[in-house]
Amino acid sequence: MNRSAANVPGPDGDEERVLAVLRRTTLEIVPEVDPALFTPDRTLSDLGCNSIDRADIVTLTMEELGVVVPVHEFHQGLDIGTLAAVMRKRL
Numbered sequence: 001m002n003r004s005a006a007n008v009p010g011p012d013g014d015e016e017r018v019l020a021v022l023r024r025t026t027l028e029i030v031p032e033v034d035p036a037l038f039t040p041d042r043t044l045s046d047l048g049c050n051s052i053d054r055a056d057i058v059t060l061t062m063e064e065l066g067v068v069v070p071v072h073e074f075h076q077g078l079d080i081g082t083l084a085a086v087m088r089k090r091l
Contacts, residue, residue: 014091018065018084025060029053040081058083067091 023038026047033047044054062069067090074086 014088015084018061018088018091019080021061021064022057022080022084022087025057025064029056029060038080040084041079043077043079044083045076062087065091 019040023035026033026038026044026049027035030047030049030053033049037047044057049057058074065087067087069086069090074083078086
């Protein structure tokens with residue numbers, strides 16, 4: 001697929017977009033999370049998100065991005081950067 005710089009983000013833009021959506025969704029679902037702690041090397045669990053929070057964050061993020069990722073690609077302990085990469089592959 002050819003990407004046009006005018007209307008479709010490239011790989012770096014995709015990464016930033018996915019991370020931005022994950023961040024926004026996380027802060028919507030768990031508003032007590034300190035935004036400064038939302039970094040690619042942390043897990044959602046590190047931020048205090050329980051299993052229901054994590055499921056909601058992933059589901060809402062996928063919906064906003066318009067992607068479908070099979071559940072087996074997610075496993076406990078994925079850091080935010082890896083989680084974003086899994087979703088980015090589906091864009």
